[in-house]
Amino acid sequence: MANSETISVTPKYLIGSVTKLTGLSIDVVRVWERRYGAVRPVRSSGGTRLYSDADIYRLNRLRRAVECGYSIGQASKLTEPELDELIAGASHTIAPSDPYRVTRERFIDAVKTMNVVNADQELTRAATLFPIGEFVKRVVGLSFEEIRASRARNELGLSHEKLAFNLVHTILGTLLRTYSPSVNAGTILLASPAGERDELGVLLASVLAASHGRQVIYLGTDLPAEEILLGVRLTNARVLFLNLDSTAPRVADELASISKLAPLTTRIWIGGAAADQYKDLVARANWVLIRDLQELDERLVK
Numbered sequence: 001m002a003n004s005e006t007i008s009v010t011p012k013y014l015i016g017s018v019t020k021l022t023g024l025s026i027d028v029v030r031v032w033e034r035r036y037g038a039v040r041p042v043r044s045s046g047g048t049r050l051y052s053d054a055d056i057y058r059l060n061r062l063r064r065a066v067e068c069g070y071s072i073g074q075a076s077k078l079t080e081p082e083l084d085e086l087i088a089g090a091s092h093t094i095a096p097s098d099p100y101r102v103t104r105e106r107f108i109d110a111v112k113t114m115n116v117v118n119a120d121q122e123l124t125r126a127a128t129l130f131p132i133g134e135f136v137k138r139v140v141g142l143s144f145e146e147i148r149a150s151r152a153r154n155e156l157g158l159s160h161e162k163l164a165f166n167l168v169h170t171i172l173g174t175l176l177r178t179y180s181p182s183v184n185a186g187t188i189l190l191a192s193p194a195g196e197r198d199e200l201g202v203l204l205a206s207v208l209a210a211s212h213g214r215q216v217i218y219l220g221t222d223l224p225a226e227e228i229l230l231g232v233r234l235t236n237a238r239v240l241f242l243n244l245d246s247t248a249p250r251v252a253d254e255l256a257s258i259s260k261l262a263p264l265t266t267r268i269w270i271g272g273a274a275a276d277q278y279k280d281l282v283a284r285a286n287w288v289l290i291r292d293l294q295e296l297d298e299r300l301v302k
Contacts, residue, residue, distance in 0.1 A: 007052075007053045007054045007057050008052055008053040008054065009052045009053070009054045010052055010053070011041065011042040011044075011050035011051060011052050012050060012051075012052065012053075013050060013051040013052070013055070013056065014048065014049075014050065014051075015029060015030075015049060015051070017051075018051050018055070018056065018059065021056050021060075022056060022059045022060050022063060023063065024059060024063060024129075025130070025131035025132070027131070027132060028128060028129060028130075028131070029059065031128060032059070032062065032072055032076065032128075036072055036073060036076040037076060038058065038059065038062055038072070038076045039051065039055040039058055039059060040055075041055060057080070058080065058083075061080065061083045061084065061087070062075050062076060062083070063129065064087050065078075065083055065086055065087055066125060066128070066129045067099055067129070068086075068087060069106075069125075070086065071121065071124070071125055071128075072125070072128050072129075099129075099130075100126075100130070100134065100138040100139055100142070103122055103125075103126045103130075103139050104138075104139060104142055104143045104146065106118075106122045107119055107122040107123060107126075107139070107143055107164075108143060108146060108147060108150075108164075110122060111147065111156075111160050111163060111164045112156065112160065114159075114160070114163060116163065116167070119163075119164070119167055120167050120171075123139075123140075123167055123168065123171050124171065126139045127171055127175065132175060132207065132208075132211040133208060133211055133297055136172075136204050136207050136208050136211075136293065137208075137293045137294060137297065140168055140172070140204060141204060141293050143164070144161075144164070144165075144168075144200060147160065147161055147164055148161065165199075165200060168200070169199070169203065172203050172204070172206075172207050173203075175207050175210070175211075176203075176206055176207050176210055176216065176218065178210075179210040179211060179213070179216075181210075181213055181214060181215040181216075182213030182214075185213050185214050185215045186214060186215065186238035186239065187214070187215040187216075187217060187235050187236060187237045187238055187239075188209050188214045188215070188216060188217070188237060188238065188239040188240075188241060189217040189219065189228075189231050189232055189235055189237040189239070189240050189241070190202050190205055190206045190209065190216065190217070190218050190219065190240075190241040190242075190243070191218075191219035191220060191221070191223050191228050191231070191240075191241075191242060191243075192220070192221040192222065192223065192242065192243045192244070192245075192272075193222075193223060193224075193225060193228065193242060193244075193251055193254035193255060193258070194222055194223060194224045194225070194250055194251075194254050195222065195246065195248045195250035195251045195254065196221050196222060196243065196244060196245060196246060196248075196251060197221050197222050198221065198243075198245040198246075199220060199221050201243040201245060201271065201272045201273070202218070202220065202221060202241070202243040202272075203218070204293060205241055205243060205271060205293070205296055206218040208293065208296055208297055208300060209241070209300055212297075212300040212301065214300065217231060217235050217237060219231055221243075224254065225254045225255075225257035225258045225261070226257075226261075228240070228242075228258065229258065229261055229262060229263075232262065232263060232266055233263065237266055238265075238266065238267065239266065239267045239268075239269060240258075240262065240266050240267070240268045240269070241268075241269045241270075241271060241290075241296075242255070242258070242268065242269070242270050242271070242272075243271055243272040243275075244270060244271070244272040244273075244274045244275050244277075244278065245272045245273045245274050246274055247274050247277050251274075252278070252281075255278060255281055256281070259281065259284075259285040259287075267287075267288065268285070268287040268288070269287065269288045269289075269290050269296075269299070270282055270287055270288070270289055270290060271289075271290035271291075271292075271296055275289055275290065275291065276289065276291065
């Protein structure tokens with residue numbers, strides 16, 4: 001194992017190189033640096049942060065500690081020898097091929113026993129460690145697929161799903177407020193029409209959009225068509241994203257109203273578990289069908 005005392009402290013790496021050498025996203029590096037003092041990069045004469053080999057070494061050790069289940073708040077207070085000792089002695093240390101799966105398993109296990117503290121810690125750790133897009137898609141999104149499948153098999157109850165959602169709602173709401181829109185970012189308004197009461201899908205889509213620098217207008221669920229379109233007009237939204245998780249008759253009527261009254265300058269994207277059931281309307285109205293969070297993530301890049 002490398003001796004941290006012999007590693008160069010000469011500042012030379014830009015943030016982009018740091019992400020490649022550590023596997024951490026830019027957002028995570030900055031949060032660890034500013035909130036926890038994990039590393040202290042030097043600024044160049046032009047004000048650019050520069051990181052050293054010692055910074056890279058420490059960030060990699062911190063990442064490993066977090067993957068072992070420790071919070072970044074705990075790990076960032078330790079010296080390099082203490083970090084190495086902690087990692088080596090962790091009884092549950094794993095070198096997982098899929099750290100997202102491990103996080104989901106820990107979160108769901110905590111939900112099963114209604115251990116709110118552990119479940120919340122897993123979500124917080126994952127939101128700090130993983131890129132936000134991957135956290136949304138591979139931790140939260142897939143966790144709820146598993147939770148709902150378990151409910152269908154009568155292995156979990158509605159109370160378990162409600163508890164999980166309340167924890168997720170809190171952390172996603174915090175993340176949504178974290179991002180500032182990019183300069184000249186297009187506005188995207190997100191909602192579910194009247195008759196749709198499942199908030200998870202539209203909330204996940206909102207956080208994804210915010211992470212891509214979009215100006216996000218999050219209206220929530222169960223909104224009549226006229227209210228959604230009022231929001232579109234007042235904000236001059238470039239995109240309207242509608243999340244659909246049911247095929248209730250009222251939903252079809254609401255979509256028909258939106259197709260007739262929506263401004264021609266606003267693109268309409270349809271996503272959610274039941275979105276594919278409305279593909280005929282999507283085709284007639286020249287809307288965009290978004291089949292899953294990965295497809296939404298890719299479209300938001302464009």
